Amino acid sequence: TWTIGNIAEEQIARIREQIGPDGRAICGLSGGVDSAVAAAIVQKAIGDRLTCVYVDHGLMRKGETEQIERDFVAATGAKLVIVDAEKQFLDALAGVSEPEAKRKIIGREFIRAFEGAELEVIKDAPAGTKVGFLVQGTLYPDIVESGHGAGTSTIKSHHNVGGLPEDLEFELVEPLRELFKDEVRAVGAQLGLPSVIVQRQPFPGPGLGIRIIGEVTRERLDLLREADAIAREEMTAAGLDGDIWQMPVVLLADVRSVGVQGDGRTYGHPVVLRPVTSEDAMTADWARLPYEVLEGISTRITNEVAEVNRVTVDITSKPPGTIEWE
Numbered sequence: 001t002w003t004i005g006n007i008a009e010e011q012i013a014r015i016r017e018q019i020g021p022d023g024r025a026i027c028g029l030s031g032g033v034d035s036a037v038a039a040a041i042v043q044k045a046i047g048d049r050l051t052c053v054y055v056d057h058g059l060m061r062k063g064e065t066e067q068i069e070r071d072f073v074a075a076t077g078a079k080l081v082i083v084d085a086e087k088q089f090l091d092a093l094a095g096v097s098e099p100e101a102k103r104k105i106i107g108r109e110f111i112r113a114f115e116g117a118e119l120e121v122i123k124d125a126p127a128g129t130k131v132g133f134l135v136q137g138t139l140y141p142d143i144v145e146s147g148h149g150a151g152t153s154t155i156k157s158h159h160n161v162g163g164l165p166e167d168l169e170f171e172l173v174e175p176l177r178e179l180f181k182d183e184v185r186a187v188g189a190q191l192g193l194p195s196v197i198v199q200r201q202p203f204p205g206p207g208l209g210i211r212i213i214g215e216v217t218r219e220r221l222d223l224l225r226e227a228d229a230i231a232r233e234e235m236t237a238a239g240l241d242g243d244i245w246q247m248p249v250v251l252l253a254d255v256r257s258v259g260v261q262g263d264g265r266t267y268g269h270p271v272v273l274r275p276v277t278s279e280d281a282m283t284a285d286w287a288r289l290p291y292e293v294l295e296g297i298s299t300r301i302t303n304e305v306a307e308v309n310r311v312t313v314d315i316t317s318k319p320p321g322t323i324e325w326e
């Protein structure tokens with residue numbers, strides 16, 4: 001019979017075979033559930049021939065890099081290398097506003113950063129050692145939505161499917177490619193990952209880069225990080241984290257509107273709250289958050305984040321909207 005335990009055991013055996021007795025793998029850790037569970041499976045299969053690489057692309061939310069360093073390592077004991085690639089990503093993204101262009105650039109820079117990290121990974125290994133395998137937490141819906149499933153067309157290039165460079169030097173290992181999110185969470189829990197990791201809400205690989213509508217700059221990222229941190233704090237304080245699938249906070253960086261604060265006119269940017277409920281992210285409904293919670297988020301963001309003078313709520317289901325704005 002089919003159980004979550006079988007899935008994990010089957011994948012561990014399959015991956016041990018794929019990678020072989022001497023193969024080495026690296027896994028790009030995004031901080032999300034998917035890559036953490038994929039890494040945990042591969043860790044069980046090949047032990048410390050796996051090295052996890054966390055590329056700090058500068059597009060993460062507030063406090064996230066520190067949290068990954070702490071929680072993931074504590075839970076798995078895995079080898080973790082952190083690559084500081086903020087400048088590399090922001091330089092590559094300069095002047096780019098078009099969503100698919102951003103996604104492809106981010107995907108490409110990710111792989112470059114990994115290839116750089118390979119040197120770091122093998123520096124203590126016997127001469128001639130190569131890291132042949134790249135572990136990715138690709139899920140079934142990612143494959144369908146990137147147009148790689150049968151009879152589908154491309155909606156968005158998920159950064160872990162589209163945008164790979166032609167000269168890719170790794171063979172991909174994708175232990176989750178037949179699974180949906182709820183199954184991934186169950187497998188993760190079965191492998192002993194703590195709930196702070198397995199219950200984490202989804203966060204896209206391209207990070208805040210696809211939540212800034214317009215060009216991505218350091219200043220805009222800092223603005224969005226503040227607004228997002230406030231929204232998350234208020235949701236947690238209200239006890240609502242378990243009621244929603246996720247809540248992207250989106251900065252409309254190319255839009256300005258007139259407001260008034262104190263005695264003065266403001267001319268700032270709107271942010272959009274995008275709370276959704278969903279089973280598997282293939283479809284979603286907008287979450288009916290309590291007005292008091294929305295009010296608390298709005299008041300704090302407009303008071304605490306200079307430059308943001310309006311907070312709006314996205315009330316579109318998927319379809320016709322997608323969950324992320326880009």
Ligand code: XMP
Pocket residue numbers: 145156157158159160202203204205206246281282318321322323324325326
């Ligand atoms: P959309 O916007 O397509 O999002 O409705 C569906 C789910 O996927 C997440 N998402 C991504 N996850 N890499 C990821 O790992 C990506 O490039 C990516 N784009 C979207 C999104 O947050 C939602 O949960």
